Amino acid sequence: MSISHMRAGLWGTAIALIPLSGGLAHEIVGNRFFPATLGIDDPGVNDELSLPTVDSFKTGDIPPVRQRDVSGEFSKRITEDFAVSFGTTYTFLGPIDRTVPGANGFQNLDTTFKYRVFKNPEHEFVMSVGLSVEWGGTGAKSVGADPFNTYTPTIYFGKGLGDLPDTFSWLRPVAITGQVGYAIPGRNFTTSFGIDPDTGELTADTEFHARVLNWGGTIQYSMPYLKSSVVDLGLPEFINHLIPLVEANLQTPVANTLTSGTATTGTINPGVIWVGNTFQVAVEALIPINRQSGTNVGFIAQLHLYLDDIDPRGIGKPIFGGAVQPASPFARN
Template identity: 90%
Template sequence: MSIRHALVGLSGLALALIPLSGSIAHEIVGNRFFPATLSIDDPGVNDELSLPTVDSFKTGDVPPIRQRDISGEFSKRITEDFAVSFGTTYAFLGPIDPTAPGANGFQNLETTFKYRVFKNPEHEFVMSVGVSVEWGGTGADSVGADPFNTYTPTIYFGKGLGDLPDTLSWLRPVAITGQIGYAIPARSSTTTFAIDSDTGELTADTEFHPKVLNWGGTIQYSMPYLKSSVMDLGLPDFINHLIPLVEANMQTPVANTLTSVRVTTGTINPGVIWVDNKFQLGVEALIPINRQSGTNVGVIAQLHLYLDDIDPRGIGKPIFGGAVQPASPFAGR
């Protein structure tokens, strides 16, 4: 996920709002449990660990390259409403030439500072703001890690439809989440110099680094919500743990695009999340929206641990605040 500048203001505000009582585990708003989604960030603030997240797909390069990633992310609450997360990815890039070796290495380390600004249990609505920082030079040049920082201020939101009237009760398990961020490279351009082998002249090549709008969303249908808050259909227990969903994860270059194409790229990701009280498992297909986004359907899978339920008085407790109160995704409230 991604990272950014109002850091001083956010952290100062969060530290001023240290809770006086115990907090609730997970992002549960009224009767709504928002799971951690695989491709975009969820709207909540939690103590969690995603390890591992694995994916495999073919890039939009010409010719395409098979890329496989293994990543992890750790999120820790400072207060009930403010959290810091750290993530990294190890990438394996297949060779363009079958006779040549590929490349592998770490992408840049990423840190996200996230503050929940609004929560309305009655209407199952939550909104957070954050800033992510991709730390330039912490990854390997061989896998395309940039040597400069990128800052991404982001807005996150989630809305459950549990406030619909009785005539639309079958739609109450539906929820939508979304995020929109603006990635700002710390360096606007990079110029490289080389000696022309034929003329011996010094040549310069300038690459402009675009500012990119990162946006996406999910639509999900919660079987745990259906059973606990709408109607128990007597379905098998395995089915009652499922949240089918579709994610969209897009990137649109919007400025400083002199040496790049202003084309939106991204994937549409249908899949399913199986949730339990202390962890969840998710798997999704990665369907590119155009040729620039990829050349075949990929896959992503994740094991996600709820640290605030696994150890509510230890690592799952906010640094400033009381022990969390474990809250099950299956309990109607």
């Protein structure tokens, strides 16, 4: 699940981008293999395991905080077109200037329900819809986990350019994926009460929980597709397994923004994925788009296992229905 979240700043009022477990699915449509991506989720519905996903970056808080995450996510198909995923993240927060204490703990548990609604092999197009639920109160408050649920209905899509004419054959390995979600907090605001140390009077501080548009996309160039469906250039086999890509992972508060503001935050993530028949390894840079998104370039990396290829008649088989064609990037390309 590309489960990236935009949260209120843990140490101040700035908004910090917190990438969690990233993408969780891969998909084959015609000759097109859509890999699991790290910044956003892709439209795939498969049995898969992302373990581990690790990242490190400085948040946009004032003062900034060094955040490191280790996460895992398991996706299980109920039917061939419907899957449920479960994810968790452990966060390490370390202050840069030591003026505030650090903190460690789990983020809230996440569950995503995803259904593939359309698939067109001829034009290498696929679309899915989903609902992600962040279960409030299952994580540690010290690392920013909210005490209330957040619900995010989302649309996912993927389009390969393999249907371009011969004149543009060099563009056929290109694919575009994207997602648009709307995060709805289960609570509109939280009011905290305290005592003013100077006057002894009761004080109240209200934080409004914004509704956030989570959106982004990827541009990919598939070397496996180039070799198998366009032209074999005789490149080393390692190169033929690479998919260079650039991701954009963005969040825009759009409602109930009195205390959060409306600035868009997020990262641009250039990177590369190496794909095999049963797993992939990916690494990307995390480049903040503005000061609110972070204060330096971070990184994210992931090992992703294709359970439906590893054990198509066991753990990789849908609960209802028979085993389906393994979704190997090379079996059908």
